[in-house]
Amino acid sequence: MATITLKPFKTPELIIECNNITPDAFAGKTPAEIAELEIFEGKVREKLGDFFSVTGSSGKTAAETDILIDGDCSRVKYIGSKMTAGTITVNGNADMYVGGWMKGGKIHVKGNVDSFCGIAMEGGEIEVDGNAGNYVGCAYRGDWRGMRGGTIHIHGNAGNDIGTFMLGGTIIIDKNAFIHVSTHAEGGTVVIKGDVEGRVGGQMVKGDIYVFGNVQYMLPGFKEIDRVRKEIAGESATFRQYIGDLGERHPKSKGKEIYANLYVKASA
Amino acid sequence: MPKWITQVGCPYCGSSCDDIECLVSDDGKKILETRNACVIGNEIFHHVSSPDRPKRPRMRQPDGSMKEVTYDEAVDYTAKALIKAKKPLIYGFGSTNCEGMSAVARVAERAGAVLDNCASICHGPSFLAIFDNGYPSCTLGEVKNRADVVLFWGCNPMHAHPRHTSRYSIFPRGFFTTKGQMQRTIISIDPRETDTAKLADYHFMLNQGHDYELFDAFRTVLRGHDIPAEVAGCKREMILEAAEKMKNARFVMIFFGMGCTHTDGRNHNVDIAISLTRDLNTHTKASIMAMRGHYNIAGPGQVWSWQFGFPYCIDLSKGTRAHMNPGETSSVDLAMRDEVDCFVNVGTDAGAHWPIAAIKHVKKHPVITVDPNICMASEIADLHVPVRVVGVEEPGVVYRMDNVPIQFKKVIDGPEGVPSDEEFFDKVYTRMCELTQTEPIWVHVKEHAKASSSLEH
DSSP, X not given: OEEEEEEEOOOOSSOEEOTXXXXXXXXXXXXXXXXXXXXXXXXXXXXXXXXXXXXXOOOSSGGGEEEEEOSOBTTEEOTTTTOOSSEEEESSOBOSOTTTTOOSSEEEESSOBOSOTTTTXXXXXXXXXXXXXXXXXXXXXXXXXXXXXXXXXXXSOOOSOBSTTXXXXXXXXXXXEEEEESTTOEEEEEEESSOEEEEETTTOOEEEXXXXXXXXXXXXXXXXXXXXEEEETTEEEEEEEEEEOTTSOOOEETTEEOOEEEEEEOOO | OOEEEEEEOOSSBTTOOOOEEEEEOTTSOOEEEEEXXXXXXXXXXXXXXXXXXXXSOEEEOTTSOEEEOOHHHHHHHHHHHHHHOSSOEEEEOTTSOHHHHHHHHHHHHHHTOEEEEGGGGTTHHHHHHHHHHOOOOOOHHHHHHHOSEEEEESOOHHHHSTTHIIIIISSOOOSSOTTGGGGOEEEEEOSSOXXXXXXXXXXXOOOTTOHHHHHHHXXXXXXXXXXXXXXXXXXXXXXXXXXXXXHTOSEEEEEEOHHHHTSTTTHHHHHHHHHXXXXXXXXXXXXXXXXXXXXXXXXXXXXXXXXXXXXXXXXXXXXXXXXXXXXXXXXXXXXHTTOOSOEEEESSXXXXXXXXXXXXXXXXXXXXEEOSSOOHHHHHOSEEEOOOOXXXXXXXXXXXXXXXXXXXXXXXXXXXXXXXXXXXXXHHHHHHHHHHTOOOHHHHHHHHHHHHHHHHO
């Protein structure tokens, strides 16, 4: 595997939009060619080399290309968006749209990410060591087809709107989340190892949610039906199983209505 | 002899009343009296004749004072600031006509700006919900003639839309609602006992910020499932009773306001309200409507959706590829994240309505306010450009809260030499094209359209 190292040396005045920081765009290019790639600061076209020093070498294909961003990207949007293969490692924070519309490969952000991380993701893996903003693995505005595949693992906290309109894939939040988990979801799995304030599974049709901590405000459309033992995200526990959202439409299979499942860890 | 002018449109709230009558002085320059307008609307008609009103642009000087400049200088300053900025933000449009909005949109496209309107801090979340879930709405005329159960969710028209209840929603006698208020069941959902709540048959004093749970409870009940004994601080029995009332109604109307769109969950509160409306339609007829705040705040949604495909938060910095994603391209978020380097405030008062921290961020860069009046935004601006008051001194098309277009009239002449929003921004557009040596295509298009419409007549 060949590695390209980007080192930020200039903080942009506004925020830069770097749709080109992907293994797909870097593959088969020399560092000099990569430094020429187009980025935007507002309406101004600039070059990647205006903000980052580029060293190392890229692979022939995206799958053979690793990108290491050695520094803070708090003011860099769209890192790894629409990537299909290869890896990106960010030694610092990243701004919005990390791994948005991503189809494959792996992104590892060692700091925090801002909102819209993994928006409309289809495959691949995102790992964030710090916290995430709002809209982790959500759908784009107005799209009823949200995250379809892949895994997002946030080791810290996340904000609101996690997995909105989710159809597939897995989102794991190691700490707490705020409100609106899997709203409108029709599939997929969300695991929250900490607490959630509320609105878990609102308007949810199908899919699973696991909460290891406390759900402060339970939605009235969820009904407890059972206690089950489950193993998820490397942990085994006894959960109270709820079905819902009873206020929402639900498809039928073999004459029986299919509901979404919410598993809340039972206190010992 | 002073003259009464009838069927005048009121440039205040989203009800956009079009039955105002104004008594105009002999010289056609002053409004002496109004009929039918609410207390706030009345004030707007009289306010235009205020002697304190600014009549020339004022530019901030190095010592911090404001100095009068000519309109040409103001046009030049605005054009240059917009060209120089990497990502200008043009925001406002609560109080102007569609012609003005269209002119500003042409400037925004030329400037590669972000174009946003007050919906961003108001009913913007409703748009997001509408994108996600549709908008089963109707006109206010249908509400007047048909609605027999009316819900006011997180809104207080008695204060914010003073004539809404008497013209459309509670009191009027309509075609199928001949008994007026006697025939209507009013449900108010508000954590406070507002003046609208006092008029209601049912008042759900829910816990603040728990609207989503209460909507979910109504939906769950409508599908025949049980709910907990208390939801969001409201008793199950009361929820069951109100749900039964809605099911048995002939026409249920849900009006929602800031209580839904600007508490936790925002667009999701409206989203589930739309789902509830859809559910109700399996039992009876039901419809939903946003209580839009200003007389033409539905206008930018209409005009810009036609021009760019999006109603608000439109990032035009990439030329023809318009991008919209509130949270990123919404005004306050852009300001808070230091993502804009020029701010143009048109026909609204960002100084009064925005968080002070956001204003502090935009103040690092040129701030231009285009507004007829002295307001907080004009006082913090580097350039204040007064314009004519739409609906009083300037005619134009406005969209009422139910997206019905209404042609507003001119009642009196504006102060001499003061342009309309449209005239001012067309000049800015032309000046920008001069400075960048590009073809002012939209000016040609407008002239061509004018010429062909005069031929038709």
